[in-house]
Amino acid sequence: MKKRSSIALGKGIYWALRKSGRHGAALPGLVVEKINPDLITILHSLPEGIIVVSGTNGKTTTTHMIAYALRKKGLRVFTNKSGSNMTRGLLATIVKHASVTKGTLPFDIAVLEIDEAYAAKLAPVLRPRVTVLTNVLRDQLDRFGEIDHTAKLLGIAAKYTTDKVIVNAHDERLVKYVQGIRAAVVSFGHVPELSEFFPSDDDWHTAKVVNNYTAADYELQSASQSTFQIKSKNIKWDIGAEMAGWHNAINMTAAAACVHSLYPESDPEKLLSGVSAPYGRGELVSVRGCDLTLQLVKNPAGFRIAMSVEQEQPAMMVINDDYADSRDVSWLWDVPVEALGDRPYIMTTGTRAYDMAVRLKYADISVADIDTDIEKSILKFISLHKQGVVFLTYTAMLQVRTMLTKLTQGVDKK
Amino acid sequence: MKKATVTLVHLYPKELNIYGDTGNIQVLKKRLEWRGYEVVVRQVGIGDLIPQNADFILVGGGQDAAQGAVAKDLLSRKSEIQKLASGGVVMLLICGGYQLFGRHFLTSDGVKIPGIGILPVETKATSDRLIGNIVIERNGVQLVGYENHSGQTDVDDGAEVFGSVIKGAGNSKNSGTEGCVVGSVFGTYMHGPLLSKNPEFADVLILRMLKKYNVTELTKLDDTTELRAHKNATQRPR
Numbered sequence: 265m266k267k268r269s270s271i272a273l274g275k276g277i278y279w280a281l282r283k284s285g286r287h288g289a290a291l292p293g294l295v296v297e298k299i300n301p302d303l304i305t306i307l308h309s310l311p312e313g314i315i316v317v318s319g320t321n322g323k324t325t326t327t328h329m330i331a332y333a334l335r336k337k338g339l340r341v342f343t344n345k346s347g348s349n350m351t352r353g354l355l356a357t358i359v360k361h362a363s364v365t366k367g368t369l370p371f372d373i374a375v376l377e378i379d380e381a382y383a384a385k386l387a388p389v390l391r392p393r394v395t396v397l398t399n400v401l402r403d404q405l406d407r408f409g410e411i412d413h414t415a416k417l418l419g420i421a422a423k424y425t426t427d428k429v430i431v432n433a434h435d436e437r438l439v440k441y442v443q444g445i446r447a448a449v450v451s452f453g454h455v456p457e458l459s460e461f462f463p464s465d466d467d468w469h470t471a472k473v474v475n476n477y478t479a480a481d482y483e484l485q486s487a488s489q490s491t492f493q494i495k496s497k498n499i500k501w502d503i504g505a506e507m508a509g510w511h512n513a514i515n516m517t518a519a520a521a522c523v524h525s526l527y528p529e530s531d532p533e534k535l536l537s538g539v540s541a542p543y544g545r546g547e548l549v550s551v552r553g554c555d556l557t558l559q560l561v562k563n564p565a566g567f568r569i570a571m572s573v574e575q576e577q578p579a580m581m582v583i584n585d586d587y588a589d590s591r592d593v594s595w596l597w598d599v600p601v602e603a604l605g606d607r608p609y610i611m612t613t614g615t616r617a618y619d620m621a622v623r624l625k626y627a628d629i630s631v632a633d634i635d636t637d638i639e640k641s642i643l644k645f646i647s648l649h650k651q652g653v654v655f656l657t658y659t660a661m662l663q664v665r666t667m668l669t670k671l672t673q674g675v676d677k678k
Numbered sequence: 679m680k681k682a683t684v685t686l687v688h689l690y691p692k693e694l695n696i697y698g699d700t701g702n703i704q705v706l707k708k709r710l711e712w713r714g715y716e717v718v719v720r721q722v723g724i725g726d727l728i729p730q731n732a733d734f735i736l737v738g739g740g741q742d743a744a745q746g747a748v749a750k751d752l753l754s755r756k757s758e759i760q761k762l763a764s765g766g767v768v769m770l771l772i773c774g775g776y777q778l779f780g781r782h783f784l785t786s787d788g789v790k791i792p793g794i795g796i797l798p799v800e801t802k803a804t805s806d807r808l809i810g811n812i813v814i815e816r817n818g819v820q821l822v823g824y825e826n827h828s829g830q831t832d833v834d835d836g837a838e839v840f841g842s843v844i845k846g847a848g849n850s851k852n853s854g855t856e857g858c859v860v861g862s863v864f865g866t867y868m869h870g871p872l873l874s875k876n877p878e879f880a881d882v883l884i885l886r887m888l889k890k891y892n893v894t895e896l897t898k899l900d901d902t903t904e905l906r907a908h909k910n911a912t913q914r915p916r
Contacts, residue, residue, distance in 0.1 A: 411696075585914060591809075591810065591811070591824070592697075592824040592826060592869065593824070593870075594697050594698030594699070594701070594824060594869045594870055594871055595697075595698055596698065597698035597699075597700065597701030597704070597871050597874065598695075598696070598698050598700070615910075615914065616910070616911075617910075618903060618906045618907035618910050618911075619874070619875070619907050619910075619911070621903050621907070622874050622875065622903050622904055622907045623701075623874070625903055625904075626701070626704050626705055626708045626874070627704075631903075634903070634906075636910065
């Protein structure tokens with residue numbers, strides 16, 4: 265009874281918000297969290313169980329890919345958006361999709377992106393069937409800061425997983441914390457020939473390269489902008505998908521490992537081909553004759569990896585300092601900007617355009633234009649170039665997306 | 679005449695490394711190189727030797743987990759560092775580094791972790807986190823950075839502070855002062871990295887380093903971008 269009433273109340277709030285022209289996702293979750301936090305256990309009613317995806321980078325893309333594949337397989341997939349990856353957001357998503365009359369959630373399986381700080385807290389409640397751990401990297405300084413602590417939290421999440429933990433074979437911290445758990449550990453990674461494209465967080469933080477390569481159950485063999493070659497034992501898959509960057513290639517490998525180890529009879533090539541990058545994660549957008557690759561950057565490790573994309577192209581860096589971006593921009597100095605490559609043109613914008621420009625100046629990288637006005641900068645960039653890569657912090661991505669949508673029709677690929 | 683080779687030391691770069699403080703080394707290195715000096719950067723970890731010809735030492739802020747091991751190693755170097763400091767080696771100590779150069783750090787469990795006592799300050803852990811953009815004034819010049827600490831520091835009466843707070847907290851919630859200075863040893867809570875947006879202060883440090891090579895004046899650099907970053911940062915909300 266309480267279940268149905270809290271769903272009804274939550275839905276009522278959604279309705280009221282919509283009526284008043286607002287799209288708030290936070291309020292329904294907030295209220296339900298207060299009156300019936302146990303509603304989250306409704307997820308246990310899904311016959312195929314719960315898949316949790318957590319880690320510093322790649323959560324959103326990997327979740328998106330797994331959900332895409334399982335839908336193609338014919339399952340009804342319950343999944344959350346990246347902005348709803350903590351308890352409250354998850355409850356709000358449940359309320360939105362649950363049936364009031366029956367008090368049920370009409371889906372077969374859940375694929376949930378969970379914030380790494382919440383993974384340990386939610387795992388004992390969710391008892392996921394599968395947990396996918398992407399990596400632990402140095403995140404926004406004023407949010408976590410403590411990388412060992414984060415790995416430990418993800419280790420707790422792994423401990424409460426019942427069937428399979430899919431883990432990045434090359435992330436030593438993660439591998440250490442999934443020892444001795446009851447779920448089977450399945451690893452993903454890349455072939456040794458690709459090591460140079462995947463420096464570990466410690467490699468460049470300590471300036472010494474550690475060359476202890478570990479083989480994985482599922483390995484990325486090669487990647488181009490449109491094909492990802494992944495192998496496991498004697499099987500090889502050529503997954504066709506349009507998205508840029510090595511980080512997306514490794515996310516694809518994690519997704520293939522998850523789908524295939526859970527459903528060994530399935531064909532990841534068939535299920536994952538055709539998936540596109542979510543919002544700002546190597547997403548390709550065409551605006552007024554300019555082809556832009558949008559790269560969300562949240563921390564030094566992600567920034568470094570993102571910089572390896574389309575190195576011959578001009579780049580625009582949009583750096584904001586709101587809470588969701590990290591108020592402290594010191595982290596820009598932990599970014600090995602030399603990895604940007606020899607680009608023909610670089611522009612910086614956002615509230616911290618000048619901080620970024622100074623960072624580049626001290627790495628002997630010349631910046632052609634600096635302007636804190638994002639809209640003006642975009643207009644200039646697309647008028648100057650036929651293509652380019654845009655690196656954006658979180659709120660910058662939201663702003664830029666809105667501006668691009670305004671500038672052109674059909675930006676949203678459906 | 680050939681210009682001097684300057685040796686910059688980053689102490690505990692691996693252990694205390696998460697707040698971008700290493701950028702201070704990069705700023706000093708470039709500003710020296712742009713003026714024709716050769717620069718050698720040495721990373722010195724736990725147990726490594728500090729080069730005898732060091733002109734500058736940086737200690738940054740870092741993870742709590744690393745602080746214990748660093749404190750122990752630093753204590754074993756106490757007399758060596760004291761000697762270097764009195765010999766005029768310029769030192770910039772940020773956040774965790776600043777605290778460890780004081781007399782002690784009092785943890786929330788009441789445990790006193792001894793520091794090396796080069797700066798006349800004492801720090802205690804609090805449940806208040808002092809976090810946000812900070813602007814201070816030092817010798818009539820504004821410096822801007824970002825602070826993020828829950829340790830609050832008392833500076834001895836009469837000791838020289840690094841600056842007076844215009845925006846933010848500094849040493850402690852209501853002190854109105856930021857950091858502490860003894861000779862050429864500068865302790866501060868300011869990340870940013872500090873020297874990236876305060877080129878004038880970077881040059882103050884450089885001039886102090888070059889004093890032993892009889893340099894009394896620096897050629898001017900074009901700091902337009904740095905000063906814009908400075909101005910912009912001072913206008914950001916706390």
